[in-house]
Amino acid sequence: MPHTSPSLLILGTRGIPAAHGGFETFAEKLALFLAGRGWRIGVYCQEEVPVVTERFRSETWRDIELIQTQVASTGPRATLEFDWHCARDAARRQAVSLVLGYNGAVFLPYLRLAGRKILTNMDGIEWRRPKWSLPVRGWFWANEWIAAWTSHRLVADHPVIADHLATRRPRSATAMIPYGGVPIESAPTEPLAALGLESGRYLISIARIEPDNSILTLVEAFSRKPRGMKLVVLGTFVDGNPYHRQVREAAGPEVIMPGAIYEADTVQALRFHARGYMHGHTVGGTNPSLVEALWASNPVIAHDNPYNRWTAGEAGLFFSDAASCEAAIESLLGEDELAARLKAAAQARAREAFDWQAVLEAYEREALALTDRVPRPALQPTGMVSNEPR
Template sequence: MPDRVPAVLILGTRGIPAAHGGFETFAERFARYLAVRGWCVGVYCQREVDRVGTRISSQVWNGIERITVEVALKGPAATLAFDAICARDAARRGGVCLVLGYNGAAFLPFLRISGARILTNMDGIEWRRPKWSFPIRAYFYVSEWIAAWSSHRLVADHPAIADHLATRRSRRAIVTIPYGGDPPPAEVGPPPLGLEAGRYLVSIARIEPDNNILTLVEAFSRRYRGVRLVVLGTMSVHNRYHRAVEAAASAEVLFPGAIYEPDQVQALRVHALAYLHGHTVGGTNPSLVEALWAGNAVIAHDNPFNRGTAGDEQFYFDDVASCAAAIERVLTDADAVEGARAAARRRAENFRWGDVLATYEDEVRQLGGYPPAERVKAPTGEPVGATAGAEW
């Protein structure tokens, strides 16, 4: 009897092509990686409409089935409706379900009872984020437990996340797979926004309390620095925290808003004197991984997630005073900065997309009962179909 064609469905994101964040980027990369390796791949994609025309439709994109679900709602209600419809549809299709995040965990028990094999990336510890109200944090807390017990296997993207998940499930049910990254291209354009290479620090993050943006801005703005601080991220005058961040900023702080053009963001990273990372909740953060690949010296909040990703050779802080001290050292100690840059490039080797995608494929194969993949190597040493020679 010939081997079954391996099949996987990817749930939990807004869909592909990627346009919204780390999970969407991973979903696109993994789907394309599997498609060129002979898999049958389906990715659920959310479309918000005024009135539902065709609830579920399919289109083939780069050898991947984009399963588009129309939802005539907005915001969180739309997300929950989308997750419910995806779970119901996936239950009748077969194949392994790769679920990214646990926002729709309420529907996973139905999916499991229907016979689906479920691998869930548990993301960060969402219920710890201070930005959420108590009811929302309680919802995420319960959802985490539901996902942990409804899934056959759990993915942690950081050892500290694996330790946390081990309080919910046996370690035998948990695999640690980090987020991936790519080295920057050989030719990178000049920094945008009229900036001068090596004369600015950059932060790329949502402007939220658990990302410590106010701490970064207050620390930088304590005195004249002679360089710029570029804070990427959407700002709103209607948001109290955003107003506080802007009020704390000196004239040397630049708020360009969100920039989505990859070449501009890449240039901002590569030419920065240092990358500032204030995240306190989560695992292997995609933006921090990209900073390591760019060879950035990193000033990061001191917690197990950031140290476990960036390593001990970077600069760390836990309050405004220690952040100001770290900024001062970066601005005055060129040898320390060069050492941190070299350490970042070495550390980045732990986060190669080729290795990440191959490990995910192994997990999905085992869960689906498919035969092991042949480990054919590309000339670069990365698995065929990964970042080597592929256009992402």
């Protein structure tokens, strides 16, 4: 076995330290975990500038190489430009490439032709999201196929995603590794007071304000009558957006919309002290926000689909429309015994399936297999499946 340290490059996120979302948080956790176990880690970080003066610039952060990559554009074009330059640079480096998401998979054949090993987290089934136009959905569909056949190994974060990928590649090519979280065992109440909230006297939703997240359904169902409690809807509202206007118009006086909140300690406190978490996502895999709700011991009211049913398990009450959503709200708010049972189930489900240590070890095992090194013994949450490369 070679004595040099194994190397991994992380592509597909805006970069770390995490400030943007689930993939960035995961990239940070995995990078720190592997660096602490002797890996050489590089993470590509997107830097939007008026004019490119230095395409690549390396910095060191907590023993991790941050590969600052300049792009002189914005929006989707900037993301594609960034993905291309990341693939081009990674092709010159002796390392396994972990690609998070497949939106820029059109560039992966270049990386593979350069002889690099590719491990791709396939994220959700993006082309099925109704919010995208037909051309955009076609782009995602094509990139999903390219990623599936260009990557040496695929990662699905949910059994339903693994089933879907089995229609693209043999099932043995995919490892099912969910998202992780950490327990929230206490939190201050000061962030609640700033919003006029009391511990245990509100429900919370944390999501993008989009139709496929059922935000309008949640707000309508809650607002049908006085509850004696509040609903906190965290997310960015944009003036002029028709759907956002509908949600605002549907909101009763007990609905609070403070916008998006990015301070981790504040969000953690709002989760911890909530009576329950409302999750309207209709598509996707293992949603990070839902996992975090389970780790906060939140009873869950979730849209009824295979993604949410598997993730929430016995911690969830499920709805399919505004009427069933209202019934779930009334049950959770009115039955203390039910709330306590769901709370305990959330704790159990989080420990069973979404432990960060096990998730990160599973990724390390997959990456090590691509370096032809001997993987460490597995520590897997229940239901996690990993097949050795064929």
